[in-house]
Amino acid sequence: xxxxxxxxxxxxxxxxxxxxxxxxxxxxxxxxxxxxxxxxxxxxxxxxxxxxxxxxxxxxxxxxxxxxxxxxxxxxxxxxxxxxxxxxxxxxxxxxxxxxxxxxxxxxxxxxxxxxxxxxxxxxxxxxxxxxxxxxxxxxxxxxxxxxxxxxxxxxxxxxxxxxxxxxxxxxxxxxxxxxxxxxxxxxxxxxxxxxxxxxxxxxxxxxxxxxxxxxxxxxxxxxxxxxxxxxxxxxxxxxxxxxxxxxxxxxxxxxxxxxxxxxxxxxxxxxxxxxxxxxxxxxxxxxxxxxxxxxxxx
Numbered sequence: 001x002x003x004x005x006x007x008x009x010x011x012x013x014x015x016x017x018x019x020x021x022x023x024x025x026x027x028x029x030x031x032x033x034x035x036x037x038x039x040x041x042x043x044x045x046x047x048x049x050x051x052x053x054x055x056x057x058x059x060x061x062x063x064x065x066x067x068x069x070x071x072x073x074x075x076x077x078x079x080x081x082x083x084x085x086x087x088x089x090x091x092x093x094x095x096x097x098x099x100x101x102x103x104x105x106x107x108x109x110x111x112x113x114x115x116x117x118x119x120x121x122x123x124x125x126x127x128x129x130x131x132x133x134x135x136x137x138x139x140x141x142x143x144x145x146x147x148x149x150x151x152x153x154x155x156x157x158x159x160x161x162x163x164x165x166x167x168x169x170x171x172x173x174x175x176x177x178x179x180x181x182x183x184x185x186x187x188x189x190x191x192x193x194x195x196x197x198x199x200x201x202x203x204x205x206x207x208x209x210x211x212x213x214x215x216x217x218x219x220x221x222x223x224x225x226x227x228x229x230x231x232x233x234x235x236x237x238x239x240x241x242x243x244x245x246x247x248x249x250x251x252x253x254x255x256x257x258x259x260x261x262x263x264x265x266x267x268x269x270x271x272x273x274x275x276x277x278x279x280x281x282x283x284x285x286x287x288x289x290x291x292x293x294x295x296x297x298x299x
Contacts, residue, residue: 003138003198004073007066007190014069015186018062021228023182025058026161028231029099030174030181033165036103048103052096054231055161057224059095059123059185060088063130064217066189072198075136083133084220087126094122098158099165107166116159123154123185127192138200146195150188157184 008015032051036044064084071077098119105111127150131140161184164177 001074001138001200003075003136003200005196005198006071006073007069007193009069009071014066015190018066018189019182019186021065021225022058022062022185023178024228024232025054025056025061026181026185027175027178028228029055029058029095030161030165030168030178032231033099033103033162034168034174037107037166044103045100048099049096050231050234051165052099053092054228055099055119056088056092056095056122056126057227060091060126060130061221061224061228062182062185063087063127063189064221066186066193067130067134068217070193072136072138072200074200075138075198078135079217080133080135081220084130087130087133088224090129091122091126094125095119095158098122098162102162102166107163112159112162112166116162117155119158119162120151120155123158123188124151124192127154127189131192131196136198136200138198141197141199143195143197146191150192150195153184153188153191157181157188160184 029051032047032054036047036051098115098117101115101118102111128147134140161177161181164174164181168174168177
């Protein structure tokens, strides 16, 4: 028996809410990745980890908010909790691998393609593992061509997101990139759901048994949603992360020279002669001696 599938049981509420969560996770992840690449410090790994967790959590939350609107008319749907949370772990782990590759190997074409492919496959794996946790009185089948298309969309979207993280400058540009990423991830989800068909088992189909998808998924989404809010607070309190100010815009007073570490090379500013040289310090300065009552300086 063919089941009647409805992916928009609540109308536009679930698609819009899912899109917003995908954009939020993408925006936080992109800004954290940009922060780690352009402002190298001891917290580089921490920013990359926060970015990966934000993107993975945002995508996972988007998926299951959208799934709250998915229903089969003839059968109730429940979800296996271990598989559902395992899909979250897979999303964060594989997104993290892709982001760390770009963060530590540099933004070359090879690393962007490699990181984007791993991240995209992580998004697709999260989706289909989450679908594997769905329980109903029947079996779920997929159209192979549509599934392949959804995977391609995921890989392209992830690669474009990583490219944006290393190429896009400024808060508004990053916001636009996060909107594109949210739209691409949402498009991947609904493309994958278009591949779904449900074949119900013959005989009596139990109705109204078990928890509904909303009552089961909503409590599970609270934790990831709270994490995204806390991550947004961290972003808001870091002006470098929000505005993307490059290192050269920091006041010179903040640059502290440590003994034994070469001082940063002076770069002539606009209007300053290119052959300007700083007064030598240290042993070279002490070469200035008195000769015949006159002071000679080597600079």
